[in-house]
Amino acid sequence: MTFTQLEIFVMVAEMRGFTAAALRLGISQSAVSHAIKSLEGELDAQLVEREQAAVTVTELGQRLLLRAREILGLAEAMRQDAAVARGLHRGLLRIGSFGPTASLKLLPAILQAYRQRYPGVEVQIDEGPDAAVLQWVADRRVDVGFAVLPDDRFDTVPLVEDQLSALIPRDHALAGRDAITLAELGEHPFIMPEAGCSALIEPLFAAAGLAPQVRYRMSQMVTVLHLVENGDGITVLPELALPHGLAQTHPRIVVRPLRPVVRRRVGLILRNLGRASPAAQAFADIARDVAGTSPRTA
Structure with missing residues (x-):
């Protein structure tokens, strides 16, 4: 062999x-x-x-x-x-990334700092839904992955925290509110964003004894935004998942925080941070420095 x-x-x-x-x-x-x-x-x-x-x-x-x-x-x-x-500093680093939060908001700055320090390391990035990244790390297909924390199955490096917000058509009855409750959201047709977001949103409603009136389930962010803008429903998304310049690109959508505030933590997961390759450990250190946080092992 x-x-x-x-x-x-x-x-x-x-x-x-x-x-x-x-x-x-x-x-x-x-x-x-x-x-x-x-x-x-x-x-x-x-x-x-x-x-x-x-x-x-x-x-x-x-x-x-x-x-x-x-x-x-x-x-x-x-x-x-x-x-x-x-x-x-040579070798291969395999990274699992999900959605706009990791691939567009976090990864570019981290990779820029990583390439400056370790230009000889080849980086392979696999992108997929949140659940796929978790499985890739568990199966050792990637060395490190971005994920929503906490996750006690892995060693973790917390990076950022954001909150869930409601996206409402500008002419909607709820658009004038400063913040929106889950009960208020449950009274209107709802667009459930898939690819990981539903795993955050559905338990929120269930814990409050509520059920959203799901009209559509969509996996593509661009389609979700288009439906909201057209008045086909309202939705909830993490702030870091929203595209840059949303107010300019989708002026008919307003963003309102939830009441009470619902926060989300995003970071890195590794099977074993202490036994990870030097390339993976260096990536975790640089990601922590770029995000201004400290690592934690599960």
């Missing part, structure tokens, strides 16, 4: 195909097929099922995939430790 075989196995699982994995790795498809076949022969187990449209990982393969990522992660950490000892 070699590191190369494990790297190919992981890539085939992530890309769900031999051809896509070969293109990503810059090798031939036959080399990918040979590596998988050799690894399966050595383990005496089927790792993937070869189908016409795509490759799927077997149940045993899924368990061994976690081991493979762990082995490769430890190997990468060893390489980075050796590079740091030589006065070099």
